[in-house]
Amino acid sequence: MSNEILWFVIVVTVFAVYAILDGFIFGAGIIYPFVARTDAERELVLKAIGPVWKGNEVWLVAGGGLLFLAFPKAFAAGFSGFYLALNLVLWSLILRGMSIALRAQLHHSLWRDFWDAIFAAASLLLAVVFGAALGNIIRGVPLTSDGQFFAALWTTFTPGPQPGILDWFTILMGVLTVAIFTVHGANYLIVKTDEAIHNRASRIADVGVRSVILLAMVAIPTVPSVQPFLWHRYDAHPVGLVLPLTAVVALITALYGRRRRWDGAVFFSWILFILGTLGSAAWGLFPNLLIATEDPTYSLTIYNSAASAYGLRVGLVWFSIGISLVIAYTVWVYLSFRGKVERVLFEEGYE
Amino acid sequence: MTSALFYDRLQFAVTATFHYLFPQLTMGLAALLLYLKSRAYWSHDAHYDEAAHFWTKIFALSFAFGVVTGIPLEFQFGMNWARFSTFAGGVIGQTLAMEGVFAFFLESTFLGVLLFGKKRLGPFVHWIAAVMLFLGSWLSGLFILATNSWMQHPVAYAVDDDGAVHVTSLWGLLTNPWLVWQFTHTMTAAVVTGSFVMAAVGAYYLLSGVHVDFAKTFLRTGVVAAAIASFLLLFPTGHHAALQVFEHQPIKGAAFEGHFYTESGADLLIFGQPNMDTLTIDNPLVAPQMLSFIIHKHFDAEIKGLTDFPREDWPDTMPLLYYTYHIMVGLGSIFIPLMLTAVVLLWRGRLFQARWMLWTIMLMVPFPYIATTAGWMTAELGRQPWLVYGLYRTADGNSPLVGSGNVLFSLLGFLGLYLLLGLLFLFLFFQIVSRGPGAPDGPHFVSRRMA
Numbered sequence: 065m066s067n068e069i070l071w072f073v074i075v076v077t078v079f080a081v082y083a084i085l086d087g088f089i090f091g092a093g094i095i096y097p098f099v100a101r102t103d104a105e106r107e108l109v110l111k112a113i114g115p116v117w118k119g120n121e122v123w124l125v126a127g128g129g130l131l132f133l134a135f136p137k138a139f140a141a142g143f144s145g146f147y148l149a150l151n152l153v154l155w156s157l158i159l160r161g162m163s164i165a166l167r168a169q170l171h172h173s174l175w176r177d178f179w180d181a182i183f184a185a186a187s188l189l190l191a192v193v194f195g196a197a198l199g200n201i202i203r204g205v206p207l208t209s210d211g212q213f214f215a216a217l218w219t220t221f222t223p224g225p226q227p228g229i230l231d232w233f234t235i236l237m238g239v240l241t242v243a244i245f246t247v248h249g250a251n252y253l254i255v256k257t258d259e260a261i262h263n264r265a266s267r268i269a270d271v272g273v274r275s276v277i278l279l280a281m282v283a284i285p286t287v288p289s290v291q292p293f294l295w296h297r298y299d300a301h302p303v304g305l306v307l308p309l310t311a312v313v314a315l316i317t318a319l320y321g322r323r324r325r326w327d328g329a330v331f332f333s334w335i336l337f338i339l340g341t342l343g344s345a346a347w348g349l350f351p352n353l354l355i356a357t358e359d360p361t362y363s364l365t366i367y368n369s370a371a372s373a374y375g376l377r378v379g380l381v382w383f384s385i386g387i388s389l390v391i392a393y394t395v396w397v398y399l400s401f402r403g404k405v406e407r408v409l410f411e412e413g414y415e
Numbered sequence: 416m417t418s419a420l421f422y423d424r425l426q427f428a429v430t431a432t433f434h435y436l437f438p439q440l441t442m443g444l445a446a447l448l449l450y451l452k453s454r455a456y457w458s459h460d461a462h463y464d465e466a467a468h469f470w471t472k473i474f475a476l477s478f479a480f481g482v483v484t485g486i487p488l489e490f491q492f493g494m495n496w497a498r499f500s501t502f503a504g505g506v507i508g509q510t511l512a513m514e515g516v517f518a519f520f521l522e523s524t525f526l527g528v529l530l531f532g533k534k535r536l537g538p539f540v541h542w543i544a545a546v547m548l549f550l551g552s553w554l555s556g557l558f559i560l561a562t563n564s565w566m567q568h569p570v571a572y573a574v575d576d577d578g579a580v581h582v583t584s585l586w587g588l589l590t591n592p593w594l595v596w597q598f599t600h601t602m603t604a605a606v607v608t609g610s611f612v613m614a615a616v617g618a619y620y621l622l623s624g625v626h627v628d629f630a631k632t633f634l635r636t637g638v639v640a641a642a643i644a645s646f647l648l649l650f651p652t653g654h655h656a657a658l659q660v661f662e663h664q665p666i667k668g669a670a671f672e673g674h675f676y677t678e679s680g681a682d683l684l685i686f687g688q689p690n691m692d693t694l695t696i697d698n699p700l701v702a703p704q705m706l707s708f709i710i711h712k713h714f715d716a717e718i719k720g721l722t723d724f725p726r727e728d729w730p731d732t733m734p735l736l737y738y739t740y741h742i743m744v745g746l747g748s749i750f751i752p753l754m755l756t757a758v759v760l761l762w763r764g765r766l767f768q769a770r771w772m773l774w775t776i777m778l779m780v781p782f783p784y785i786a787t788t789a790g791w792m793t794a795e796l797g798r799q800p801w802l803v804y805g806l807y808r809t810a811d812g813n814s815p816l817v818g819s820g821n822v823l824f825s826l827l828g829f830l831g832l833y834l835l836l837g838l839l840f841l842f843l844f845f846q847i848v849s850r851g852p853g854a855p856d857g858p859h860f861v862s863r864r865m866a
Contacts (some may be wrong), residue, residue: 115531118482118523125519128489129512136579138505143493143500144814150494151825155832158483162839165479170844212497214816371505372581379509383583386516397524400536 067365067376068351071134074383076346078130082123083194083342084248084335089113089120090194091249093160093187097180099253099264105303106180110164112256115401117164119394121157133379137211137369138353145205145213145354146197149229153193160186188242195241199234202345203227203290204355207362211369223290225358233283233290240279244338247272251331266322269330273319293355295349304347311340356387422822423495423813426829428795430487432788433833437481437557437840439787442602443609444474445552447636452545456538466632467545469852470613471529474548478526480840483506487829495822499802499812505581506572507562509588514558530687553602561589561596561839567794568593568663570576580806596659597794600652604790606644607750608783614757615780616848618773629852631767638761638776642754648747654709661710661718664804669721669798669803670733671740672706681706681718686741689734694722730799739792746786753779 092113100106132139160301163183167176179356191394200215203223207213217313218228223237230238250269254262298304323332349355353369371375448470455463489511492500525547527788533541565572571587572580582588614637620630661668669675673684675694683705687696707716721729730736759777766773802809 115527126515133508133512136441140497144497154487161483376587390520398670
């Protein structure tokens with residue numbers, strides 16, 4: 065396997081881990097006004113995510129850095145092309161982080177109501193934009209011959225040679241992502257809480273899973289018309305079908321586990337479902353990083369946008385060491401803080 | 416002045432300057448926290464544990480602001496500087512990715528452990544968490560500064576056929592000679608900020624007559640650390656940082672010293688305003704021949720002036736660069752005698768009664784921030800008109816398809832958001848300080864019963 069392929073796998077994996085780790089925080093934020101009604105309940109939800117949200121956000125920084133390292137041309141083209149959408153992401157991430165960190169600092173109902181609303185709204189917006197971003201990557205972007213593009217926020221709301229960031233397909237992907245993260249966040253709170261929040265989150269998860277199935281059944285059949293490349297790729301390399309199959313099996317397991325109240329198993333099945341879904345998209349896009357909508361020869365692939373051979377090789381060496389350390393202490397921290405939040409001895413509120 | 420390039424530069428300047436207000440405090444406090452935690456662990460003294468816990472809360476507040484304002488910087492490399500990222504990604508992609516993987520994860524994970532894990536994990540693991548927090552925050556500084564050092568003094572690279580550069584030796588990139596003095600100077604400055612803040616909070620408590628025991632610990636720790644760090648800031652780190660500028664970036668050196676004409680026995684300019692029409696200094700106040708002496712250890716040595724270099728290679732904001740450099744050096748020169756006096760008073764047992772000194776220490780707190788910001792402006796304005804010194808011009812680096820209207824849109828958004836963030840930080844900082852150390856955790860400002 066060439067180093068370009070290895071780096072493709074690494075970058076996709078790091079972004080997928082980010083989607084999983086920050087995904088449940090987005091989900092918890094989206095359902096926050098509904099699952100947690102009193103101030104004490106809201107504190108509990110925030111305590112469930114307080115110790116982990118900053119560490120989770122680092123995966124986004126790492127993903128951005130690794131994309132920059134391995135495929136600088138794709139990093140430059142993608143980040144400048146999605147300029148407007150990424151500014152919305154940055155501002156929402158700032159507000160989301162502030163809302164988690166600052167709410168507990170004052171015991172004033174207006175202060176807390178304000179940050180509660182910000183937390184929910186920023187989480188929802190981030191889920192929509194990240195989903196739409198994936199939709200853009202699947203659909204393709206209007207790359208020119210010099211390997212750059214600039215996408216308007218919207219044009220005619222239809223996929224085509226000059227699409228906007230928002231069209232009916234990417235909005236559909238955004239809504240689907242909201243549903244997937246909603247279930248993910250609900251699953252996390254089911255594991256982490258007892259009683260009222262646990263029960264409300266269970267009901268949301270039940271409805272959420274059905275919405276995900278419904279939305280996926282609408283969205284997936286549109287993909288061949290929006291970007292035929294993905295279909296050809298699965299035609300040519302059907303072994304990749306194991307990825308969508310994994311997603312389907314994980315989805316069924318999650319459905320079954322919900323009925324049996326295997327909360328932990330459901331949470332992990334849903335993680336597998338998200339991994340399977342993102343893996344399916346990655347398999348379909350490979351070896352493209354950004355597909356050009358106007359002329360396929362302008363597409364940025366892992367080969368024409370990769371860094372130097374030495375850079376990829378030395379990067380692999382230090383990355384293997386670094387990520388092993390990260391995984392080791394991250395797992396250790398999660399295990400140290402496992403259990404329902406009520407029973408975990410906190411010395412203070414989440415800061 | 417309303418081109419996309421101008422707004423791209425302004426936005427990076429605004430977001431980087433604002434961001435760095437937070438890491439300079441956390442990197443400085445990380446070192447002081449490690450000291451407090453170590454004393455608590457080895458002497459089993461609960462007083463130091465509570466002192467460390469108080470500063471961990473301030474650290475966490477500053478860190479949260481640092482995290483959310485740091486992400487826009489990494490993203491802006493791609494968003495606003497696409498041509499530069501395409502050109503230099505093969506080099507600086509390495510150090511930026513290493514910062515995420517080796518440093519940022521460590522720092523954020525172990526901050527969580529330090530905040531939430533004392534009862535659950537025991538004192539030894541809690542002390543280890545303080546070590547890891549220090550390591551993570553200083554490594555983070557190292558990798559970011561390795562990136563900036565390469566932009567100041569490019570090493571270990573080769574140019575590809577398509578004009579982009581790639582790294583030829585990761586070791587060479589990380590052992591860039593420029594990095595030695597840039598790293599030590601920057602980290603010492605962070606310790607100055609952290610220790611000034613710690614001393615100022617101590618002075619505030621002592622003047623107010625509250626938390627007296629903690630106030631004395633904060634003052635002792637802060638004043639001693641500040642005196643040592645202020646001195647190291649001037650010598651050897653600042654001195655050698657300036658020497659390498661004169662050796663490798665003579666235009667930058669001439670510009671920040673306000674030195675227009677090549678001469679032997681050059682004077683050191685202490686005060687005055689650059690006049691860009693006549694290329695002279697108005698109202699000059701100089702130390703005769705001192706510039707030659709400082710740079711070459713010889714009073715008659717020749718120092719090249721700006722006019723010896725083509726005008727298009729001059730930093731395009733020469734007067735601003737001149738002022739930021741003089742503000743940095745001027746403030747640094749005030750810090751040393753001030754903190755040495757405080758240490759002498761401490762040694763003679765008179766610091767805690769010397770109200771004039773406590774007032775001074777308390778009111779000095781904005782100045783390390785101003786000095787550090789001015790220092791970074793010196794480094795970065797002085798790098799102009801180059802993005803990578805001598806190799807790649809700033810004017811060639813921005814994103815070709817992101818128009819000035821779009822950049823102004825995002826710049827205004829950041830200005831508004833950062834104004835709000837700045838006010839929130841100050842408000843919450845004063846909340847934590849007025850709650851004080853040793854107090855039960857949780858908010859103390861209760862307006863009415865919550866539902």
